Amino acid sequence: MTLGYSTAPMDNVERRTLRKTSNKFTLGDGENEIFCVRFSPDDLYLAAACGNGSIMVYNSVTGKLAFVLNDKQENKLPTTQVRWRPQQCLSKTKNVLVSVGADGRVMHWHASSGKCLHEIIESDNQLFCVDYIMDGSQFATAGKRREIRIYDEYTKKLSSVLKGGDSVHTPGHSNRVFSLKYHPTMRNVLVTGGWDNTVQIWDLREGHAVRAIFGPHVCGDAVDVSQDGENILTGSWRVEKQLQLWDFRSERPLHTIPWRSGASMTQPCMVYTAQFSKDEASSMIAAGGSGSNEAQVFERSSEGGVVFGKAPGLTRACYSVDFSNASDTLAVSGGDGYVHVLNIHGQ
Numbered sequence: 458m459t460l461g462y463s464t465a466p467m468d469n470v471e472r473r474t475l476r477k478t479s480n481k482f483t484l485g486d487g488e489n490e491i492f493c494v495r496f497s498p499d500d501l502y503l504a505a506a507c508g509n510g511s512i513m514v515y516n517s518v519t520g521k522l523a524f525v526l527n528d529k530q531e532n533k534l535p536t537t538q539v540r541w542r543p544q545q546c547l548s549k550t551k552n553v554l555v556s557v558g559a560d561g562r563v564m565h566w567h568a569s570s571g572k573c574l575h576e577i578i579e580s581d582n583q584l585f586c587v588d589y590i591m592d593g594s595q596f597a598t599a600g601k602r603r604e605i606r607i608y609d610e611y612t613k614k615l616s617s618v619l620k621g622g623d624s625v626h627t628p629g630h631s632n633r634v635f636s637l638k639y640h641p642t643m644r645n646v647l648v649t650g651g652w653d654n655t656v657q658i659w660d661l662r663e664g665h666a667v668r669a670i671f672g673p674h675v676c677g678d679a680v681d682v683s684q685d686g687e688n689i690l691t692g693s694w695r696v697e698k699q700l701q702l703w704d705f706r707s708e709r710p711l712h713t714i715p716w717r718s719g720a721s722m723t724q725p726c727m728v729y730t731a732q733f734s735k736d737e738a739s740s741m742i743a744a745g746g747s748g749s750n751e752a753q754v755f756e757r758s759s760e761g762g763v764v765f766g767k768a769p770g771l772t773r774a775c776y777s778v779d780f781s782n783a784s785d786t787l788a789v790s791g792g793d794g795y796v797h798v799l800n801i802h803g804q
Contacts, residue, residue, distance in 0.1 A: 476741075476756055476803045478766030481786065482520040484796040485513065491790035492537050493678065493777045497552065498544040500781045502568060503788055504554055505796050506536040512556060514568050515796070517786070526566045527556065527573075534559040537585050537600075538678065546593030546610065550574075557584035557598055565613070575613050579606065586637040586678065590644055599634035599649055605659060619647070619659050619666070627669035630657055636680035640705075648682055648689060650675030656691060656703075670708045673701065677729035677746075677776055683739035692731030692744050699728040700744055702761060712761030714742070716753070724749045729791075730777050734784040741801070743787055745775025752778055752789040754801070768797045 485491065490508035496517065497504070502524075503517045510533050512526040527536060535558060542553040552568040561584055563577040584600040595616065598606050605619040621629040632652035640646035647659040656670040670689065673680075679692030688711065689703040700714040716726050726749040734741035742762050745752030752775040755762035766787075768775070773792030780787055789797040 476754075476765045476801060478754060478787070478799045478801055480769055480797070481800045482796070482798040483770070484515050484520055484522075484798065485790075485794055487794035489794050490535070490773075490792050491776065491794060491796060492535055493539050494779050494788040494790040494796055495539050495541060495554070496779055496781045496786070496788065497541045497554075497568075498782060500783055500786070502552070503796065503798070504539050504541070504568070505790060506539045506556060507794075508535045509533050510536050510558060512536055512539060512554075512566065517781070517798070520798070524568050524571055526568065526571060527564065532560055537583075538587050540587050540589055540596070542610070543589055543591060543593035545591065548593075548611070555587055555589070555596060557587045557600070559583045561600075563587070563598055563608075577608070577613060583633075585633065585635045586649075588637050588639050588647075590639045591641060592644075597637055597639070597647060599637045601633050603630040603632065603634060603651075605634070605637065605647060605649060607661065617661065617664065619661065619664055622657070622666040622669070623663070627655070627657060627666045629666045630655065636675050636678050638680055638682050640682055640686055641684055642686040648680055650680040650691060652676065656680055656689065658705075658708075668708060670703055672698075672710075679728055679731045679744075681731060681733045683733050684735070684737055685739070688733075688739070690731050690733055690742060692728035692746070694727045694729060694746065696725040696727060696748070699726065699746070700731060700742070700755075700762070714755060714761040718764070726751045726753075729775060732778050732780060734780045735782050736784040741780070741784065743778040743780060743789075745771075745778055745789060745791065747774035747792075750774055750791075752791075752797075754787060754799070766799065766801070768799060770797065 493506040514524040673691035676694035728746040731744040733739035752768040754766035775791040
């Protein structure tokens with residue numbers, strides 16, 4: 458298996474032959490939009506957060522529906538994002554995931570039993586994103602309020618609220634936050650993006666944002682940090698410069714990855730979601746969006762990235778992508794109400 462990617466120039470045609478994708482499953486009934494998909498830490502399950510509030514959990518090996526969560530809620534507001542609790546967590550209970558919703562609820566679920574283990578209500582808030590720190594000891598939420606709320610995983614108590622900026626390098630967010638990511642190697646650092654055309658870098662010790670990247674228009678789960686912590690990936694909902702790589706330490710742009718090679722009259726894709734693969738080198742990128750209603754997979758290169766695969770049959774916008782933890786499978790979901798699962802070959 459090749460974990461790294463070459464920084465030496467390489468012919469694009471040659472690079473296109475290194476990897477390819479094939480369709481594995483198409484899951485779901487098409488009745489409700491699917492705002493988020495996420496593989497469990499062991500890659501055995503795949504959770505799908507739906508527009509009616511329910512969470513469908515599929516067996517990722519067989520493709521069969523294994524569990525249904527939150528299907529009895531009365532308000533039927535969307536579950537906007539889910540995250541599985543990392544296996545590093547000291548708790549003995551496995552198959553736990555946290556969900557957030559447009560109703561401001563934060564809910565912990567035991568997928569195997571279908572039980573809601575705990576519920577938190579953030580009053581007067583709509584939640585769009587959630588993430589766990591790498592060891593599972595805390596999690597963070599964000600949404601309409603333009604602030605980041607940090608919770609202790611064991612007590613489920615609010616431990617801090619991050620607001621604003623340092624008034625020198627950044628003022629913090631001025632609009633809704635749609636993407637949130639803990640830094641993989643710095644446990645006190647969070648990265649967020651939203652409607653205000655900024656990506657904010659937060660320090661939990663300071664209680665506010667300390668740096669910012671200006672430009673990306675983030676409207677979904679479209680901010681990620683590479684496994685080595687050196688690069689930030691952003692996806693923007695616009696017709697140009699949709700997919701960009703940035704240097705984490707300097708906030709400088711490294712690459713703008715073209716959605717299509719060469720001149721094209723095809724309708725552009727405005728990106729809602731973007732993610733690095735989860736191998737050590739973050740050697741691939743997946744992204745999708747609306748307009749052309751596409752999801753594509755890129756192999757990283759010295760020029761940024763080269764397309765080698767595409768999700769087939771999308772009829773509406775793509776809202777979410779997720780690589781399996783083994784980075785040999787990709788799940789794609791969106792407005793068509795299905796989860797499209799692709800195999801990735803030739804790693």
